Each structure stands twice: as C-alpha cells, then as structure tokens.
Ligand SMILES: [Ca+2]
C-alpha cells in the first residue's frame with residue numbers, strides 16, 4: 001500500500017527530477033565538451049571506478065604547477081598531474097611505498113572533504129583530508145589526516161606523538177573543510193564543518209601552536225582553537241567558504257548548514273569571530289545547504305554568496321548596504337532557485353566573456369538529474385540578469401556527482417572542469433573543456449603569502465577600460481567538500497585590463513598598472529615587503545570611468561553626487577552615489593517602511609531584513625503548495641537523509 005503522504009513525497013521528487021529538464025531552454029551553444037577519453041581514460045591506476053568526493057587544487061609536488069587532489073572514499077585518494085608531453089592527466093600518488101606521495105593514498109580513510117594551505121609558514125601547502133569512516137554524524141572510527149611534506153615524503157601530522165594528546169586528531173564525521181588565515185599571519189587554520197550528533201562534534205578550527213612547535217626540528221604542535229575563536233558550534237555542517245565577505249580584507253567564514261541556521265562568522269580582527277547571519281539575513285534555517293561559493297556578481301566590490309540547498313531553493317545572495325550594515329537579498333530567479341539534489345556549486349567565468357557563470361553539480365539521486373549552468377550578468381542600475389546556458393556534455397544526467405573543481409591545467413587560459421562521482425554508485429572522474437569564447441582575452445593572477453605560499457583568502461581586483469572592476473577571492477575551500485585553484489581567473493572578453501590590486505588578509509595591499517603584454521598571461525604577485533611601495537610605476541594607473549586614484553594609490557569610487565552637486569537633471573534631482581557610478585531620481589516622499597523605486601516614480605516596500613524564517617526564494621515557490629515543506633519533514637525521506645547521503 002502506498003500512503004498518500006508517500007505519494008506526495010514522490011510527487012515532489014518527480015518534480016525535482018523533471019522540472020529542470022522541461023524548463024531548460026538550452027538555446028545557447030553547448031559550453032562544455034567531455035575530454036575524459038583522451039585526458040584521463042578510466043583505468044585502475046589513474047581514474048579508478050570508485051566512490052570519490054571532494055577535490056582540492058594545489059601544488060602537491062612543489063614544481064610550481066597545480067595538481068588536483070581527489071578524495072577517494074572506498075579507494076585511494078588520487079593526485080592528478082598534467083603531463084604536458086602526453087597531454088593527459090596521471091595519478092602521481094602511485095601504489096608504491098617508496099613514492100613520496102604514497103601516504104596521500106590512505107586507502108583506509110573514507111575521505112570526503114579536502115583542502116590545502118600553508119599551516120606552518122614554510123611556503124608549501126599542507127593537505128587536510130576529512131574522513132567519515134562508519135558515521136554520518138558524531139564520532140567516526142578513523143581520524144582525519146593532515147599531510148605535510150617532511151623527510152622527503154608526505155607524512156600525517158595528526159599522527160605525530162606531540163599531537164596525540166592535544167585533542168586535535170578530528171575523529172568526527174564532518175563534511176567540508178576550508179583554510180582560513182584568521183589573524184593575517186600567513187599561517188592558515190583548518191576550518192572543519194563537523195556534523196554534530198547532539199553534543200558530539202562541534203565545528204573545529206585546527207592550527208599550528210607556534211609556542212609549542214619547533215620548526216627547525218620539524219616539530220609541529222597543533223591546537224583546536226575553535227572555542228577561543230568562537231566557532232565551536234553544533235550543527236549539521238555542510239558547505240564552508242572563506243574570504244573577505246563583509247570585512248574589506250580580513251577573512252570571514254560562511255557555513256551553510258543542515259537542520260539549523262547558516263553561520264556568517266565575521267572576523268573581529270583579533271582572530272575571533274561573531275556570527276552575524278541573522279542580522280545579514282542569510283540564516284535560511286529551513287533549508288539544507290550544500291555547495292557554496294563567493295563571487296561579486298554585480299561588480300560593486302562586495303562579495304555575494306551563492307549556494308545550493310538540498311532539494312530546496314538555491315540562493316544567490318547579493319550583498320547590499322553600507323560598510324556598517326551588512327545585509328543580503330536573494331536575487332535567484334525561479335529557474336536558478338529550482339530545487340535539485342545539488343552538491344558542488346562553482347562560480348567562474350568559463351567562456352572568458354567577463355561575466356560570471358554558476359555551475360550546479362547535481363547528483364543523480366532516485367532518477368537522473370542534470371548539472372546546470374547559468375550566466376549572471378551585471379546590469380547598470382539593476383540586479384544582475386540570470387540566464388540559463390546550455391551546459392553541453394557536462395550535463396551528465398546519470399552522473400552521481402559528489403564534487404567538482406576548476407583549474408586551467410593545460411595553461412591555455414581557459415578553465416577546465418573536473419567532476420567527481422560516488423555516493424550511491426562507483427563512477428570514474430570526468431574532465432570537461434570549455435567550447436566557447438576561445439578568442440576572448442583573459443588574465444590569471446596568483447598572489448603569494450609572506451612565506452611564498454598561495455594566498456588563500458586574498459582579494460584580487462582587476463580594473464578594466466569598459467566593464468569596471470572585477471573582484472575575485474583566492475579560494476580557501478568552496479563548492480562542497482572542495483577547494484578551487486588558488487588563482488584569480490579573469491575573463492576579459494574584448495575589454496582591456498588596466499591595473500590590478502591585491503588585498504591580503506592582514507590588510508596589506510599592492511596596486512600596479514597592467515601592460516598590454518601582460519594580457520593573456522599568468523601574473524604572480526608577491527607579498528609586499530615595504531620597499532616596492534616607493535617605486536613609481538612607469539605607466540600610470542587607469543581606474544576607468546567612475547573611479548579615481550586615492551592618496552594611497554588605490555582606485556576608489558568617485559562620489560559624483562558630492563563632487564558635482566548639479567550632476568542630476570532638475571526633473572530627477574535626488575542623487576545617490578553608487579559604486580562606479582551614480583543614480584538620479586525624482587524627489588518622492590514615501591511613508592514608513594517604503595522607499596522610492598529607482599526612478600522615483602513610485603514607493604516600494606523597503607528591502608526587508610529577512611529575519612530568518614523565509615526568504616524570497618521560498619515565497620516564489622508558494623504557487624507549489626508543497627515547497628515550503630522541507631523534504632526532511634516528509635515521511636520516509638528523513639531517515640534516508642540521516643543515514644544515506646553524505
Ligand atoms: Ca605541481
């Protein structure tokens with residue numbers, strides 16, 4: 001007998017599965033082509049058919065090129081390196097005990113989350129792997145691993161004698177991990193989004209204890225500082241992303257959680273954090289977060305947050321407000337927010353046309369579920385426009401997608417996409433190349449820490465002649481269980497980049513003009529030591545329309561309303577300064593709770609502060625009476641969520 005409640009649940013599922021297929025207009029040219037067959041054909045050594053999860057992009061072998069570390073769940077972790085001669089990817093973590101990468105395989109660990117960053121300040125990134133052996137939540141039967149290159153090979157620091165009794169070997173079932181330079185020292189902490197079971201397994205933050213360590217002897221003592229940093233909360237941890245989200249340069253942390261509100265941890269500047277998710281309107285407490293990433297979609301210099309909710313509405317939270325009040329509003333369109341069994345979410349300019357795309361990796365879960373791609377284009381004086389693109393062969397409707405990462409492994413200036421699969425079926429990895437935009441210009445910027453490592457969490461701004469400033473954050477962990485390449489990738493289309501600014505997590509910054517010869521290249525930018533600040537650049541910095549150089553040599557928004565008091569026409573005399581421009585509107589008075597619309601022709605409700613229960617994406621679905629019900633409330637599904645899906 002099928003009960004009516006079960007039927008309702010099934011209807012929801014059927015809608016999840018088929019609505020995206022019916023609604024995708026797919027008029028554009030396909031974005032991705034599969035190249036797995038030539039780049040990484042499935043085989044036992046390099047691309048085994050196994051359960052894989054997260055992917056981190058880091059320089060594992062220290063040769064200056066980036067590799068992809070893939071978390072293997074029921075098989076070894078893989079380290080995929082691009083072989084330039086044979087134009088294919090090979091796994092350098094080979095099954096040979098004499099290999100320096102042998103320990104990275106860690107066949108016993110059920111690895112899901114992975115992230116890399118320099119925790120000890122030697123300029124080389126360590127690799128943190130989160131394992132979830134035999135547990136969905138709470139205590140796991142196997143420790144996480146923190147691999148450091150030492151004594152000619154990778155070794156696990158958590159297994160060192162000194163760390164055995166420091167309560168740092170995270171034996172909890174968690175999900176995502178990410179790197180955060182919480183004090184701007186260039187020595188990173190690992191943020192671990194554990195999945196709590198009651199009062200077991202709060203979020204953890206593990207870093208080197210400098211006083212207890214002796215770097216000259218290779219002794220690295222680790223501490224869990226989650227308590228003192230104020231992030232040791234109990235929740236169903238899922239996605240984590242790090243960067244100057246509401247701070248200008250300090251690294252903040254955003255977590256999208258399951259069975260509980262999200263966290264937006266504002267960095268207080270002293271290594272502690274305060275959760276401001278409620279004030280910012282990003283708690284989304286009824287939804288179950290998965291993949292998350294940061295991007296500045298409207299190019300106002302403020303980071304926006306985009307994430308997927310498991311079979312719930314996906315969010316595109318645009319950051320509003322001044323530097324003191326941090327508020328976000330969900331601008332996801334109906335198509336964009338369409339619930340799906342989502343895993344990783346990536347924002348990147350895949351076709352180098354200088355507008356960002358958002359890639360949703362969906363897991364085929366009780367039926368097929370295609371991956372989807374949207375372009376989010378900036379609009380002058382309006383919220384960005386969202387259009388669905390044809391994802392091409394990366395749709396993989398039967399793919400059991402569990403993770404994905406971008407990097408440009410063959411160095412042609414166009415991003416490549418790796419998708420991992422697992423969970424409910426063993427599938428090999430797949431590799432995609434972008435078909436579109438081969439004639440567009442690009443620029444790749446790699447900032448380094450004071451120790452020479454990748455500056456995860458640093459902010460990179462590129463100013464252009466026509467499309468304004470483009471802002472990127474060097475990824476310290478995003479997607480879902482993943483970490484993208486430590487590179488700020490800028491598509492330029494036919495535009496010209498005029499100068500670049502980098503802001504490190506300690507507030508240090510540099511600005512320098514770009515020469516024509518630097519377009520279509522990779523720029524390494526070193527941490528400023530102080531001497532180079534005095535140098536006078538040979539060519540002048542051009543900030544572009546609406547921006548001017550300030551006394552510190554940085555491009556800043558011009559306040560046209562103050563500088564040119566009569567800049568607005570008499571029929572629209574009210575001037576509002578905006579980032580890179582200004583707005584003029586008619587003088588209209590509105591009653592409390594309302595504000596004039598953009599042109600001052602009418603009063604509209606003020607952008608509310610979404611106190612937390614529902615945000616606009618939910619309300620848009622009110623036509624479908626079932627949507628406000630989260631799937632977890634439907635009988636028969638909650639137990640599956642609790643036990644089956646990682
Ligand atoms: Ca390398």
Ligand SMILES: [Ca+2]
Pocket residue numbers: 117118119120121122123124125126
């Ligand atoms: Ca290191």
Ligand SMILES: [Ca+2]
Pocket residue numbers: 295296297298299300301302303304318319
């Ligand atoms: Ca923004």
Ligand SMILES: [Ca+2]
Pocket residue numbers: 348349350351352353354355356357375491
């Ligand atoms: Ca694009």
